[in-house]
Amino acid sequence: MSRVALTAVAACAAAACAAQSHSRPLSVADHRAEASRERIEADQDYARFRPGATGSLPGAYAGPGEPRLYPLDMLSFNSTERALDDAERHLRHAREHEVAATELERYEEVECRAFGPHTRAACPVLGPVTRIEDTADGVRIYFADDAEARAMAALMRCHLAFAQARGFRDAGDCPLYLPAIEIVATGGAAVEVRSADAAVAQKIRARSRLTSLPPR
Numbered sequence: 702m703s704r705v706a707l708t709a710v711a712a713c714a715a716a717a718c719a720a721q722s723h724s725r726p727l728s729v730a731d732h733r734a735e736a737s738r739e740r741i742e743a744d745q746d747y748a749r750f751r752p753g754a755t756g757s758l759p760g761a762y763a764g765p766g767e768p769r770l771y772p773l774d775m776l777s778f779n780s781t782e783r784a785l786d787d788a789e790r791h792l793r794h795a796r797e798h799e800v801a802a803t804e805l806e807r808y809e810e811v812e813c814r815a816f817g818p819h820t821r822a823a824c825p826v827l828g829p830v831t832r833i834e835d836t837a838d839g840v841r842i843y844f845a846d847d848a849e850a851r852a853m854a855a856l857m858r859c860h861l862a863f864a865q866a867r868g869f870r871d872a873g874d875c876p877l878y879l880p881a882i883e884i885v886a887t888g889g890a891a892v893e894v895r896s897a898d899a900a901v902a903q904k905i906r907a908r909s910r911l912t913s914l915p916p917r
Contacts, residue, residue, distance in 0.1 A: 726880050728868030732802035739795035746788035754781045805866045812862035815855065821863040824875030825856045827913040831890075839882070839895035839905040842913070847890050854886035857894075876908040 727735070813821045831843045844850040864878045882896045882905065894909060896902045 725870070726865065726868050727798075727801070728870060729802045729805050729866050731868055732798040732805070736795040736798040736802070739791045739798065743788040743791035743795065746784045746791060749781055749784040750788075751781045752779070754779050809859075809862040809866045812855075813859040816859050820856070821859055823860075824878075824912065825853065825860050827853065827857075827877075827909070830913045833909055833913060835906050836893065836895065838897065838902045839893060840909045841887070842892045842894065842909065844890050844892070847888065850890045850892050851886045854884055854892045857884045857892065875912070877905065877912050879904060 809821070827842055829845070831845060833843070834841045842850075842853075844853060860875065861878055861882065861884060864875070865880075869878065869880060877894065879896070879901055881898050881901050882894060885893045885895070887893050894905050896905060
């Protein structure tokens with residue numbers, strides 16, 4: 702995965718990415734929605750804060766019915782101050798989601814700068830290829846020459862960035878594009894599609910044959 706994509710993922714992880722309610726990667730729209738939700742939560746927390754609110758500090762007791770060990774009743778504190786901490790936490794998460802959304806958008810723009818909207822959205826057809834070799838972490842796909850391989854790698858990386866920005870929501874008709882994959886033109890008229898995740902690598906090996914054309 703690119704450094705930009707990793708940055709977005711790191712920001713998402715720091716914000717917890719609403720992991721409890723999301724089983725797929727978050728899209729730009731998801732991140733924006735989470736940021737909006739967090740900012741609403743922050744506004745509600747700020748509304749709970751009262752500058753002049755006071756309350757007694759909790760005391761320590763020896764046991765039920767026993768007198769207080771440390772008489773803290775004379776000390777007071779603002780019982781609503783925790784609302785400020787909660788608000789700051791929600792704002793921090795909102796900013797992290799906003800950063801993640803911006804990074805995903807930037808990643809798509811960088812990888813797709815040479816391609817128009819329709820090309821970005823279209824599933825690249827790998828071909829015609831000369832052969833596909835399985836590797837330990839995916840596949841190595843050979844094309845007719847180095848220039849064709851580099852051009853195909855650029856198009857594939859663009860579509861990957863397009864899919865990432867949308868949380869892979871529309872990638873069902875383009876089976877090779879999965880979270881946690883990397884696409885690299887390695888020279889020698891070859892493009893490698895690989896993943897450090899063994900399960901994803903296995904999917905790459907199976908699916909690469911579904912999107913390739915036979916040799917000329």
